[in-house]
Amino acid sequence: MHALLANADFQNDPFLYVIAGIVVAFVLFMAFWFLIKAIREGKRLGLSTKKLKDAALSAAVFTIAPSIAVLLTVVTLAGSLGIPLPWVRLSVIGAITYEVPAAQAVADAMGGTLSSAASTPEGFTAIAWVMTLGIMLSVILIILFNKKIQGGMKILKSRDPKWMSILMSALFLGLISAFLSSALSGETTDRTQPNVTIPATTGSILVSVLTLITSAVVMAICGLLMKKFKWKWLENYAIPISMLFSMGMAIVYNMVLPAALFVAA
């Protein structure tokens, strides 16, 4: 077992892999269940096989780069928590922005670093409990209220379909605006330690801004190509192409910008 991917041997016990594997397998089963359901209903509604295939393929392509980002978080958390616990935690509920603070909260309560807290079975177990309990609320709410929420949306649509459409756009645009602002914050992660963010520097903010602009430009170019040459196939892949290209350019911008810009103020 690689020394860097565990804090203590017990964290990578095969038993933990088995538990994690069971949960992950069920989630995978659930996703396939709904996928098949969606395909069947889609065909019943008259959606062509081609349309369904294209939608599935583009969703898959879209997901690859962000999935590697999730894997990277498993890698960074593994240094303190071993592999199985971050694996299961990052495959279900929550997100990167939750798992690290939740684990850190336990470490703070125990008066040490995440690594020291997790190095004993007692601390490790406490971290597992808090990470799990802290995030269950959203799932409970969905089980209890999703039907009502969706029903409410249908009523809203039947009463005022124009406003319904505008409401959906406004919600997502509010979300995009918030993420645009946060994405430009320029904070980066120390990949050797999960709970350390490196504060923004002029350089890192510039890299973020340039990455965003690059992605927007590539997307706009794709849009023009689709219009001019009628490349319908591009529709499903324009976003992943824009993302991957601009992420690659982020590496270039980081190398090319003067080092002086990356010194903390």
Add this chain to the structure above:
Amino acid sequence: MKQLRSYDESIHTEGRILTGIAAILILLVPVAISIYYDSWPSFGKLITPLLSVLAVYAPVALIEVATYAPMMGAGGSYIGFITGNISSLKLPCALATLEANKVDVSSDEGEVLSLLSISVSAIVTTLVVALGVLLLATTNIGEVLKNPVLGPAFDNLLAALFGALGVVYVSKNFKIALPPLILMILLFIVAPDLSVGVLIPIGAVFAVACARVMYKKGMLTKTVEKTEEAPVSEDPQE
């Protein structure tokens, strides 16, 4: 109509059951760990960190359910919430699919396409991470992934994602987009340390409020309406 109602009913029945089972399995993880290591943290030891986590994430959970569930559709919400990474992955994925197919999530086709794309996204993420874990446990790939050269690419994933999405959505809904964008720029200048968990509800509420005012004043008459049922694909090649 009868068929649709039964699909809708079955989505919620199966969604609740499967989500419930998944939730129980997820809860059994710390239980199993406690049994295996014979270590049961006392309530006193857990309550402080748990309360500090809940203080932040309970409101986030409420906001996320209220905001994301309508956007993901019925089925998409169940599989989306149980697998997580919604705002940075599942939701943009679903919306990109809806956009490419020119359907709204409130239409029958939109509900299905949203569920399809979120399910595929969940499958791919789960498989990529599982494969990665296998490689991590058996090879040196952890070292490769930690290479600092790759750092900027993944640190700027959200900038890359939202740059592309922004072009699509802002260009189509410029009037609706402008108020929250201006607000976020101001907040970025005035309070740059605000976390995204706080910015999202602020952005969403402000955007909706401004959109409502504009709508009432008749300023949004040219907004693309996708509320009619999207025409089913009539591709003659199929």
